[in-house]
Each structure stands twice: as C-alpha cells, then as structure tokens.
Amino acid sequence: MVVANLSVCLAKRGKRVIALDADVMMSNLGLLFGLEERFTLHDVLAGKAGVEEALHQVLPRLEVLQGGLSLKELGQIRLERLKTVVGKLSKKADYVLVDCPSGFEEDFLAALTASSQLVLVINPDPLSVAEAMKVKKLAGRFRVSLLGMVVNRVVGRETDLPLEEIESLLEVPVLGTVPEDEEVGKALASGKPLVLEAPRSPASRALERIAEALLRRRPQPAAPL
Numbered sequence: 123m124v125v126a127n128l129s130v131c132l133a134k135r136g137k138r139v140i141a142l143d144a145d146v147m148m149s150n151l152g153l154l155f156g157l158e159e160r161f162t163l164h165d166v167l168a169g170k171a172g173v174e175e176a177l178h179q180v181l182p183r184l185e186v187l188q189g190g191l192s193l194k195e196l197g198q199i200r201l202e203r204l205k206t207v208v209g210k211l212s213k214k215a216d217y218v219l220v221d222c223p224s225g226f227e228e229d230f231l232a233a234l235t236a237s238s239q240l241v242l243v244i245n246p247d248p249l250s251v252a253e254a255m256k257v258k259k260l261a262g263r264f265r266v267s268l269l270g271m272v273v274n275r276v277v278g279r280e281t282d283l284p285l286e287e288i289e290s291l292l293e294v295p296v297l298g299t300v301p302e303d304e305e306v307g308k309a310l311a312s313g314k315p316l317v318l319e320a321p322r323s324p325a326s327r328a329l330e331r332i333a334e335a336l337l338r339r340r341p342q343p344a345a346p347l
Contacts (some may be wrong), residue, residue, distance in 0.1 A: 123306060124243050124272055124329070125221040126154040127317045131333030133184035137216040140177070142187045142208065144233035145223035146199060149189025155180050156313025157188055164190035166207055168198040173210050187211070201232040208236040226256065235264050241336070242271035242294060246282040254292055269339050270297040272332055277302040297339065298332035300325050 129141040143151035143163060152159060157178050161171035166187070177185045187207075211218045222233040234240070240261050244250040254271070261268060273288060276299045289296050303325035309316040317326045 123154065123310075123316065124274060124300070125219045126151060126315045127326070127329045128333055128336065129184055129186075129217070129219050130181065130315045130317050131330055132217050132219075132336070133181050135333065135337065136183065137337075138183050138214070139217045139219065140185045140187065140211045140215040141219045141221065142211065143189035143221045144204060144229065144236070145221060146189055146196065146201070146229045147223060147227075149191060151186060151221055152178075152188030152191075153313065154310065154315060155186055155188075157186065159188070159191060162188050162190035163207070164192075164196075164199055167200055167203050169200070169203075170198075173207055185215075201228055204232045205236040224253075226260075231260075234260060234266060237266055239267045239269050241269050241297065242292070243274055244271060244288070245275050246273050246285070246288060248283060251283060251288055251291055254294075258292060258294065268294055269336065270295045272297050273299040275302050276300065295339075297335045298328055300328045300332070 125141055129139045133139045141151060143149045146164065155178070157180070161176040163176065165171035166173055166176050173187070176187050178188065180186050208218060208220065220233055220237050223230045242254050242257060244254045258268065271292065271294045273285060273296060276282070285296060285299065301324045303323050305320040305323040306316055306325055309319040312319050316323065317329055320326055
C-alpha cells in the first residue's frame with residue numbers, strides 16, 4: 123500500500139516514477155492499481171518478456187511493473203536478474219520504488235541487493251521493530267543507504283510502542299506515520315490507490331506529507347553492521 127501511494131504522490135509532484143513489485147510470492151501491486159495481468163516481473167525474470175513489455179503506464183509520469191499472481195512458473199524465475207532489471211528502470215525514472223517482500227527469504231535478499239536506498243516500513247509493535255532491526259543490519263552489510271522509516275497502521279493501542287522509542291531503538295529518522303484508515307480497504311476494492319480514491323482521508327494526507335519528506339531527505343551513508 124505504501125509503495126503504490128507514494129509512487130502516485132511523487133508522480134503528482136513532477137517526478138518520473140516506476141513502482142516495481144519484487145514480492146514474487148505475494149504480489150499485489152497490480153491489484154492496488156486495478157491492472158490486468160499481461161506480462162509481469164515473473165515473465166521478465168524468466169526471460170519470457172522484456173522490461174518495456176511488462177511496464178504499465180498508469181499516470182502521465184508513473185509506470186508500474188507488477189508481479190505475477192500465479193505461482194506456476196516460480197521455478198523458471200532467476201532472481202539474480204532483478205538487479206539488472208532495476209538498473210534498466212533507473213535509467214528512465216527519477217525514482218524506482220521497489221516493493222520488497224517481508225521475511226528474509228531469497229526474494230527479499232534479491233530485492234534488497236538490487237536497491238541503492240531503503241525506506242523501512244514498520245508497524246508500531248515490538249515484533250515489527252525487531253524485524254526492522256535485522257533488515258537494517260542486512261542493509262548495512264550490503265551497503266544500502268537508509269533514507270528513513272515509515273510507521274504504518276498507527277492506532278494508538280496500549281501495546282503500540284511510542285514513536286520516540288521506535289526511533290531510538292532503530293536509530294533511523296521517521297519520515298512520517300500513517301494512521302489506520304478504513305478508506306484503505308475501500309480503495310483496494312476499487313482498484314485505485316488510496317491517495318486518488320480518497321485524497322482527503324487521514325492516511326492519504328499522511329502519505330502526501332511523507333512524499334514531501336522523502337523529496338527532502340538525503341540518505342545516510344551505509345556502513346557494515
């Protein structure tokens with residue numbers, strides 16, 4: 123959700139943007155944009171389609187390379203090609219936003235190492251923060267610069283960690299927070315990004331502010347951890 127909406131926000135601000143769904147097991151970026159499935163990243167990584175064939179123009183300055191919904195051809199995918207794909211996309215865009223899978227499987231490592239900069243997207247709970255700590259260490263190992271983090275689905279539960287504590291634990295600046303918002307589900311059902319479907323909703327306004335913060339942000343130097 124965050125990648126889809128931030129890509130729209132950046133495109134609205136005049137940037138050439140490509141959103142890429144690198145979650146080969148649980149792809150959903152195409153659904154968030156209501157795209158039909160023709161060629162996908164799966165086809166590109168399997169050598170069955172070129173990068174240009176798989177791109178969808180969704181806004182004047184925004185293209186999307188969605189992942190495949192079928193798992194039938196996973197055995198034909200060569201994840202080592204992802205870095206080359208991202209390199210090609212970066213030559214035609216100001217921002218390539220790579221939606222990374224969660225966990226620490228091979229597809230996550232491929233997405234991480236194909237990227238030059240990283241934004242952590244976490245929930246305000248201890249398990250999510252602990253996972254983010256591991257991701258931060260891996261980013262340092264592979265010399266991927268940290269731009270900051272987005273705290274998503276904030277509702278103010280008693281069990282939620284305070285923002286100051288999260289920032290202290292991770293030692294990563296917060297780009298912004300996104301509140302829990304019932305409009306998110308409605309936007310998904312409509313096949314449109316939230317910031318287009320419900321631009322005045324609390325989450326949409328938060329995402330617009332995060333896009334502004336992202337444009338101002340300079341990456342921290344990557345250092346092995």
